[in-house]
Amino acid sequence: MAKVTTIIDIGSNSMRMVVLEKSSRFAFNLINETKSRVKISEGCYENDGNLQEAPMQRAFNSLQSFLNISKALKSRKIICVATSALRDAPNAKEFLSKVKNELGLNIKVIDGSKEAYYGGVAAQNLIDCDKFITVDIGGGSTEFAFINNRKIEKCISLDVGTVRLNELFFSKGDIEGAKNYILEKLKQVTSCGFDVPTTIVGIGGSIRALSKIIMNKNDYPLDILHGYTYPVSINKYIIESIINAKNNTTLKHIGVKKDRFDTIKEGTFIFNTILEELNTSRVITSGAGVREGVYLTDLLRSSNCKFPSNFNVSVRSLLDRFQIDSKQSSYFGKNASDIFEVLKPLHQLDDKYRVLLVVASKLHSIGTTLNFYKSNDNTFDFILSGLNYDFLHSSRVTIAHIIKFSKKSLPMKRDLDRYNELLPCFETMQWLSFMISLNLTINQDFSNPKVKYKLKENKLKVCLQKSIYLVESEVDKLQTPKGVKVKVVS
Missing domain, CATH: 3.30.420.150 (Exopolyphosphatase. Domain 2)
Structure with a gap:
């Protein structure tokens, strides 16, 4: 599939275009969205369904501009579909022919x-x-x-x-x-x-x-x-x-x-x-x-028009765009899952929070690209709008807050007030904050250390294969929920 693809949807009321850039096999991001209220069907239903001259000219003019945008963005593939107005109109061929002959664009009229x-x-x-x-x-x-x-x-x-x-x-x-x-x-x-x-x-x-x-x-x-x-x-x-x-x-x-x-x-x-x-x-x-559906049908044609299981296009596209090291993100993801599992007898959280913790751990560093010293705040703001697809709003907000409080201190209740209706309970957020903070601290020197976890009552033992001073000194500074004690041994 082309790296940059343009999809145009000619509806009865509006004509819309999206330009999407592919970043890896199934991942993509939106680089342009344009809308024009051409009302191509205006007057047609009271004229035996025939398209009227003025609306057709508006649509033609808008298509010219759409194609200019597409060309400027170096789109290598254009798919244009038309829906109800053109499929119903007895004189649709007049418009289709004009567009093909003068603009070089083939419009595919699709059925309902x-x-x-x-x-x-x-x-x-x-x-x-x-x-x-x-x-x-x-x-x-x-x-x-x-x-x-x-x-x-x-x-x-x-x-x-x-x-x-x-x-x-x-x-x-x-x-x-x-x-x-x-x-x-x-x-x-x-x-x-x-x-x-x-x-x-x-x-x-x-x-x-x-x-x-x-x-x-x-x-x-x-x-x-x-x-x-x-x-x-x-x-x-x-x-x-x-x-x-x-x-x-x-x-x-x-x-x-x-x-x-x-x-x-x-x-x-x-x-x-x-x-x-x-x-x-x-x-x-x-x-x-419809536009995204047309794109995905093309992108996913070899997989029955569905993303593979356990694949999230928003996460993958962000990892691609910010060029996050795949080994580091994989390590943080696996380590987050291990920490969540070993502490489950204490936090007793639903497994859906494991997924959110893993995603937050993989994406935590994207804010450093914008400003290292405000990394967590930058990532928080970006995640709220950047996790575009396949996330509930509550999940998106929770992931953003997990990252924001991936530091030594746990969040206070006042820190969560603004988005309170979309967040889990305060105790859950404290646990998630602690677990990502521990995760990031363990790999503070980016060496992806081999580690095992042992939990006895409320004491978590972090067993490193070899001593890492940065980890040992920083883990002691972490604030823990419900009196949990953490000890690093090597």
Whole structure:
């Protein structure tokens, strides 16, 4: 696969592009994301589905700019897909031919099932959840993918979208007609032969805009949309306030951005109808969708479109980008696991914290690239936004705090106040802080020493194969939780 790849998604409402750089076999990072609200389907649903001249010209002009960006970033591969508006339009060939002849770009028009599949591929690889249904609300259609144990079981596409329903119903004031239309279409989902999960992974601009509003209304401490999770029941009043907003002034007061005034009510109405009909209890927001799904389908074509087990693309891409020594990161990871295991009779933590401790131990040094003297603080800030995929927000925040307090002193309660709702209990954070501090101290001279651990009651014996003065002198300075005593012997 090309080192730098461009993916363009031409939707009914927006055209989006991502440029992704491959850093190792399965790892990559985002180097550009561009969006243009071209509204290519504007006016088509009231004109027998035909694309109109002005929207086509807007899309063409935007594609020119997209290709300029792609070229400047030295992209060697461009994949361009088009969804509902072009697959429905009788005159789509006119636009496709113009783009191919004048811009040299081949656009692949995908059907609804393939669009749903790409969203499913993105979600199953980049969202930390085992069973859910994706919902991707676009301008012309809405896609669903049933995911169970990281496997896509069913893909469905419905002719339900913000632009389509606005032209057919909302612009005419026919709200009841819009709801009946959606409910009739949803029968394809509720009677497809699969149990509908109570968790929805939301994809698309309308759902992300709604999630951002809910996040702000709840004073959420982390400004990250991907992976943001909220219960439907206690946020229903926010959803209904958008649907019932009388004008743009009201929408602005609620927190809707200006560029969403024209679609947010329709998108929220569609989503609310889906939530109610599917009895959804929880929504997970996905920042990844069709574009990432197209990329991953290409990247992972030899592995059934799934990452290998125990592989995390965010961790791997950070290790690649910061050129962390593989032997050192492997040592810190294994040693973290050993320390966690030997102390388990005392800390009694769930094994999920072993995973977070290992990740924190592998990534702890990336902040030194930015500023050695503020390494932990730099890493903390970077991890909060840098662990882009396949981590719950609680996991991301916990890893950042483990690294921040990988020093001699344990965190105090006041140190954890800001992100308290996303962190485990205070005692758990103290244990995790102690274990990473011990881990880093043992390999302070980067010699990857051979070490064995023995625990007797509350005394941990660290058995080194040979004496290392730095380790022996520094371990004594570590603050320990619950009166644990540590002794180094060689």
